Amino acid sequence: MNMDSIVSLCKRRGFLFQSSEIYGGLQGFWDYGPLGVELKRNVKEAWWSDMVNGHDDMSTLAGAPSPYAMEGLDCTIIMHPQVWKCSGHYDLFHDHMVDCRETKKRYRYDQINGRWVEAKGRKIFVTAPAGEDEQEHFTKQTLKFFKLRNKHIDDLKWDGPVVCLTDLDNFEEVLGPDAKSLGSLTEPREFNLMFKTFVGALSGEEGAAFLRPETAQGIFVNFKNVLDSTRHRLPLGIAQIGKSFRNEITPRNFTFRSREFEQMEIEFFCHPDQSQDWYRYWRDRRLKWYHDLGISSDNLIMREHHQNELAHYSVGTADIEYAFPFMSDGEYGELEGVSHRGDFDLRSHMEGKLDEKSNDLALQLNADGKPKWKGSGKDLSYRDDLTNEKYVPHVIEPSAGADRAALAFLCEAYTEDEQPDEKGKMQTRTVMKLHPRLAPIKAAIFPLVKKDGMPEVAKDVYLDLKKHFKVFYDEKGAVGRRYRRQDEAGTPYCITVDGQTLEDQTVTIRDRDSLEQTRIKIDECESVIRDRIRQ
């Protein structure tokens, strides 16, 4: 199986198109076609129904420490700019970077220091990543550049103090931190991974705002509102589905890394002492969700992050990853991250941006000792009115990509098998074996031939089923061809009106995967399809 045939089918059948295709497309943006939009809606609907509306808050679910509540939320894409300053996204996403053309390395513009140095009658600006041993690095780089030995160290004429690269106007005489030749650094470029826009008529910085790079922050800043309006006790999960935007440097691999994408996120708030158990619960629960919707365990893995990969406040993070066809053997692409975020997010919005590198997650301060980004000052802690205990809840975050899930389901469904044609000759059949819950069209209704009153009966069946499901009517051409078309669309069931229908009010229902046909009464169509979808 290769990605090209999947991409080709998606275009041909109307699952996915390139955005603005008639103008040549736009990198990192994709449109869902008529079948694609149904698939994606079904993915989101399955998630919302399984996680939120269908959640059983009365029972202790398997693997869970206790019953818990779930609520939904739908926040705006543009939020107060301070949200992103306190969350850390602003600083992280706002860097100016320089690239080294020679070594292909990339550096933060404001974290490269350097000094003018002269030797052999030539003056260059030697650089190093800012840090304690930068002078050592300068010396080493300079000696190497001028092809001098350690004993000539005193011949180097240093000119002026160490300054930041940001103080230089041009880089022609600059030796990159790891380069061998001069002028290999590019001009600084703003790597603003957040899309910037302007609120109101002002186009200056005071009106600047950002499209959200994740939906999570909307949940954190509304935590208190949800608690107060629903009167829930912890543990409580708050769910949201919505668009997020990241100005990815290298969108690649079809819809896998897009600049506009949709997330399905839960922020699960609980007592710190129980957070480890909840973390394990959500990790296992979310993995099972993909399994239950048809992703085989061969293609799905749970990858626990190593200690050194974790943000230091995080107790654990596990990625649920899928073996996409565009990845090389043994490699997987992330579908969902389940992370234990401690109280980092709520505290950030209370106190201000926290310093992730500090051991006790202290407030990040400016040079003048003031908070770098001030928080809301609002108390986001929780008082348990049974125990009278007050604490800042810990958070477990299962964060899934709706587009990535849809893509994984498409890849998993794509199958080519051999089926006999009417002469008994084996032909390749392309079939999308989507789970019936996810299939864009639940059933197609055909008259076996376009005469003898069959179309009239079939249309009645169609119109009746249309009230309950997304169904499709087709009477054109040979019935075999119509079956094959539905196979490519992933339609799980085809209902055919034939000669016998006119005598006893029965139709055949054909199963996409097994090709088996069973005869059922017209009246039973709705309940049979409903039962089969639910399985």
Next chain:
RNA sequence: GCGGGUGUAGCUCAAUGGCAGAGCUCCAGCCUUCCAAGCUGGUGGUGAGGGUUCGAUUCCCUUCACCCGCUCCA
């Protein structure tokens, strides 16, 4: 962002410095009682912009997009 490759019909692929072609698909009609049958007819195309030229899909430049590798992936 760097290097390499590719852009011709919905798909797969031809051809050419001088009217752009085939198969499949699709549409209409005929035929047809269960898995892409057959017959007849039909729709439809050189990614975008510029240059060279009497004439460019073809040669050159720019750009956009996609693919592969590197880089990146909060």
